[in-house]
Amino acid sequence: MSSQHTQDVPPLTETIAPGTATDPDVTSTETETITVDGTEVTVAAGSTLLDAVEAVDTDDQVAALCHYGREDIGPRSTCRTCMVDTDAHGLVPACSTPAEDGLVVDTDTETATEARDVNLDLVLSNHNLRCTTCGKNGRCELQDAAIDNGVEEPRYGVFDDRGAYEPIDDSSSFIQIDRNKCILCNRCVEACNDVQVEGVLRVEGTGADTRIGFQSGVETMEESTCVSCGHCATVCPTGSLVETDIADAATIQLPGFTQKNSIGKTYESSTTSKGPMTPKKGEERTEREQSTETERARESTVDEREGWP
Amino acid sequence: MPPNNITDHRVVVRVPSDSDDVRTAASEGDANVVAVGRTGIPDLEPLVTVTIEGRTALYPNCPPDQAADIATDITDGTLDEGAAVIEHDPDAASFPAAAVRGLDLGTRRVLGGCGWRRPASAADHEAEGGFVDVSPNDVLDAAETLRGRGWGDWRHDDRVADDWRRLRDDEHTAAVVVNAHAAVDGLLLESAPLEVLEGAQLAAQVVGAEKVVVYVSEDDERAVTRTRKAADAYPDPVAPVDVVTGPSAYRAAEPTMVLEAIEGNHRLEARLRPPGSSAPTLHETPALVHTARTLAQLAVAVRTGTPPTRLVTVSGDVESPATVELPESDRLADALAAVTLVDGFKAACVGGRFGGLTPSLDVAADPDALADADLGTEGTVEVLGETRCVLEFVGKRTQFAAETNCGRCVPCREGSTQLTELLRDVYDGDYDAEGIEELTRVMDASSVCEFGVVAGRPARTTLDAFDAEVAAHADGRCPTGTCFDAPEVTH
Ligand code: SF4
Ligand code: SF4
Ligand code: FES
Numbered sequence: 001m002s003s004q005h006t007q008d009v010p011p012l013t014e015t016i017a018p019g020t021a022t023d024p025d026v027t028s029t030e031t032e033t034i035t036v037d038g039t040e041v042t043v044a045a046g047s048t049l050l051d052a053v054e055a056v057d058t059d060d061q062v063a064a065l066c067h068y069g070r071e072d073i074g075p076r077s078t079c080r081t082c083m084v085d086t087d088a089h090g091l092v093p094a095c096s097t098p099a100e101d102g103l104v105v106d107t108d109t110e111t112a113t114e115a116r117d118v119n120l121d122l123v124l125s126n127h128n129l130r131c132t133t134c135g136k137n138g139r140c141e142l143q144d145a146a147i148d149n150g151v152e153e154p155r156y157g158v159f160d161d162r163g164a165y166e167p168i169d170d171s172s173s174f175i176q177i178d179r180n181k182c183i184l185c186n187r188c189v190e191a192c193n194d195v196q197v198e199g200v201l202r203v204e205g206t207g208a209d210t211r212i213g214f215q216s217g218v219e220t221m222e223e224s225t226c227v228s229c230g231h232c233a234t235v236c237p238t239g240s241l242v243e244t245d246i247a248d249a250a251t252i253q254l255p256g257f258t259q260k261n262s263i264g265k266t267y268e269s270s271t272t273s274k275g276p277m278t279p280k281k282g283e284e285r286t287e288r289e290q291s292t293e294t295e296r297a298r299e300s301t302v303d304e305r306e307g308w309p
Numbered sequence: 310m311p312p313n314n315i316t317d318h319r320v321v322v323r324v325p326s327d328s329d330d331v332r333t334a335a336s337e338g339d340a341n342v343v344a345v346g347r348t349g350i351p352d353l354e355p356l357v358t359v360t361i362e363g364r365t366a367l368y369p370n371c372p373p374d375q376a377a378d379i380a381t382d383i384t385d386g387t388l389d390e391g392a393a394v395i396e397h398d399p400d401a402a403s404f405p406a407a408a409v410r411g412l413d414l415g416t417r418r419v420l421g422g423c424g425w426r427r428p429a430s431a432a433d434h435e436a437e438g439g440f441v442d443v444s445p446n447d448v449l450d451a452a453e454t455l456r457g458r459g460w461g462d463w464r465h466d467d468r469v470a471d472d473w474r475r476l477r478d479d480e481h482t483a484a485v486v487v488n489a490h491a492a493v494d495g496l497l498l499e500s501a502p503l504e505v506l507e508g509a510q511l512a513a514q515v516v517g518a519e520k521v522v523v524y525v526s527e528d529d530e531r532a533v534t535r536t537r538k539a540a541d542a543y544p545d546p547v548a549p550v551d552v553v554t555g556p557s558a559y560r561a562a563e564p565t566m567v568l569e570a571i572e573g574n575h576r577l578e579a580r581l582r583p584p585g586s587s588a589p590t591l592h593e594t595p596a597l598v599h600t601a602r603t604l605a606q607l608a609v610a611v612r613t614g615t616p617p618t619r620l621v622t623v624s625g626d627v628e629s630p631a632t633v634e635l636p637e638s639d640r641l642a643d644a645l646a647a648v649t650l651v652d653g654f655k656a657a658c659v660g661g662r663f664g665g666l667t668p669s670l671d672v673a674a675d676p677d678a679l680a681d682a683d684l685g686t687e688g689t690v691e692v693l694g695e696t697r698c699v700l701e702f703v704g705k706r707t708q709f710a711a712e713t714n715c716g717r718c719v720p721c722r723e724g725s726t727q728l729t730e731l732l733r734d735v736y737d738g739d740y741d742a743e744g745i746e747e748l749t750r751v752m753d754a755s756s757v758c759e760f761g762v763v764a765g766r767p768a769r770t771t772l773d774a775f776d777a778e779v780a781a782h783a784d785g786r787c788p789t790g791t792c793f794d795a796p797e798v799t800h
Contacts, residue, residue, distance in 0.1 A: 019576035021569050021717075024590065026583045077581055078718050080755040089584035091754045096581050111754060115720075118751040122723035155744070156727045184716070203716075204576065206560075208726055210716030299558050299713060308704050309736045309792065 016199035017215055018189050026075060028099040036105045043099045048075065050082055050094040053107065060108035063120055063145040066185035067095045068235060071195050076186040079123055081145065083115040091115060120149055125156035127238070128165065128180035134239040135176075141237035142183060166211070168266045171222035174244055175233055179211055182240040188212060188232035200226050212240075220267050314432035315343060315425070316400045321360045322380055323425070327531070328355040334373035338380040346500025346535070348404065348424035349622075349632030350411030350647065356424065359383055359392075363399035366392035367409055402426060402437035411647040415635040418618055419605045422501035429538035434503040438612050440544060441507075445515045449473060451611040456676060458602035458620075459687055460661060460759045461488040461562040463589060466676045466686055469599065469607075475587050476516040476595055483594035485513045485548070486571065487523040487601055489532060490555065490562035493620050493632060493688060494601035495525060498532040501605065502539035506550060508604025511611055512597060513548040520548045522591070523601075524567050527554040559662060560715050563758050564598040565589055578715035579758035602688075619674040619688055626652045626694035635674045641690055642670035652694020656774070658702070660685015663710065663763040665770035666699060683770050685763065698791035700779050703771045704732045710764040721761025724752040728768055736792070740783035742772055 026048060033042045034052050037059045041052040053062055064082035068074045077096035084094045087104040091111055131137050169177040192201040204213040214224040233241045315321055318341045324332045326344035335342045353369040357376050366388045388394060397405035403421025426433035449470055457464035476482050487509050489498045497505050509521040525532045533552055540550035555561045555570035565580035568591050588595035606617055619637055621644045624630035631647035658664045664685035672678050676686040693702060711725040731745050749765030756762045781788050
């Protein structure tokens, strides 16, 4: 098999570098029957526990925020707001655990509820929760999850430090990016790379600096190789990626207070009219580089680091 | 005539291969000089030893001129009785127990070759009984009680043999990946690479792997060259050996990130690992990922049938760190005899960068005992001296987690950031012990990989063991006087 492999012409997708890991298949191979909160559910081959959980009226809310479940997007399984208790494996993320015959699933044990609630609050802790000026107000999956789960005062507060906001990228005449609302669910990256096979978007950075960026290494949507298909905005659960003409559509109009000036800095388009041309693809930075000085400094000075407390 | 192996010659002078000066100086005479790797006790380096017929004289911290004298003097064939001399089996191919600090502790099996055998000498490894000819079933028998060593092992703390059996029946296994990213694994590769490679070859034989891929940090050049040399010297390997480097970042030791790095991904993040999943894949084919420590244990177990041991590295507030090998029943406290404390002993962070903090090392090196004590099994004991503030330590450690995680999952990425904030809040009088416990519980229970699973352990264990010291900070007082600016002196 390997000898065959080397002779193959590399498929087009090999030049796509989304910055994400190659996950194993996390679905069942056969039809399985499992019990969710006392109800037996049979799910088809290719199912996860979440498919079974969604098929019953569960005892407790399972937000499953980052789950999309269509077009082969996901499961990315990053938000961990779908944690459920199982008899065989303890606490597991429902969206990325294969359905397994005979498994008994509980949604409302103390540990499962705690994990989902804490993780939802953690998502909110890094989200600019100015819903009133957001284009997705009323159609936002994060907002829905917070309401459904009765979140009133998130444990860790919400992201509300103007100085730390990332500038809104309003450079493209078609799609606006507000990373302060991004929950890093990765749907857009998969829509762009796996569904549209455009190879524009990627995940970049680590830790608190993890963000959605461009494979060509540029800073703005306008400079990117985006073909304006809009798929990323369609799948985005929040107000992070929106089509420009609706960016302000659902906002409550307060005089002088719009989504953009609620943040501060904005990247505007550099030209007044943008032609149909998009920059050439192909200069993707896909090679792993040696660790940078900053990375090294961050790694090596564990105990000498300044700024504590 | 170059010696065939280190036991063939009447007189052997061992010099450290890392110290060019000492080696050159010693090689000026006619003595039979061999270059060996590090012992794991840097305090003794450069260490020169002279062996004559079952007796070895040790010269710790040996400068080049002394090394030259030693090598010249030895030509008369008698040992200098002024040095520390140990008696041993004339055929000893492993470092014998010596009455020198650090070398007098525990046992030296996995570390046996370190500082005694030439790293890339197949003859030396053979003299120790290496390159055994055994069947896959014998290997599986010997591996029956073997558990994965370190967080870089896909089967950290779990039995390895079950996967091997499953993969043995599988049609195809791509590779045995040797994860040597951690410092102690680098030590093994530098000083006893053949031990590690033999373990990898034995595992490859069981699962029918196509190749062995040794993964080291890009900063560990010595490990790369020694491993390449040792692989070249390996007689009839069942699988060819590749050496691949990955980023030096701490997270790059996580087993699935190791695979991502080997596959050439430019950005490293963990892969999902659903419960019960057997082997991860390398280029879409199942692969084993074990640390160098695990595989060296396998080689020793197959050869000698002796029970497993634990490598323990003591560092922190000590004059010089030390790596020793202990039987699993020995207490971690025993390892302290290998070091000099510089600030007394207040606590230790046990079991990795995100180990547990404890005021007592009266716990066995056995993984179950360590887990019961909520300590880590990484084999590290990081000493915190009497004047160290535990809150400062744990705050910085948590901040490190927040800055260096891969960014994939919320409980680790956002959790470690919020945990850092909760620890910081203590300084403002807001000590929310319940909130900290809740958060570390969720990070532990729902993170994608072990980084996040253990990132909250330093904080959690500190609250358990040093509650009063943390609480004092909420009252504006740091018991060790580390954290608050000194009050202004008024006259
Ligand atoms: S921009 Fe939207 S779709 Fe993309 S990762 Fe962020 S929240 Fe998800
Ligand atoms: S636990 Fe941390 S390091 Fe592991 S996948 Fe999650 S964010 Fe990445
Ligand atoms: S829905 Fe399962 S982790 Fe987000």
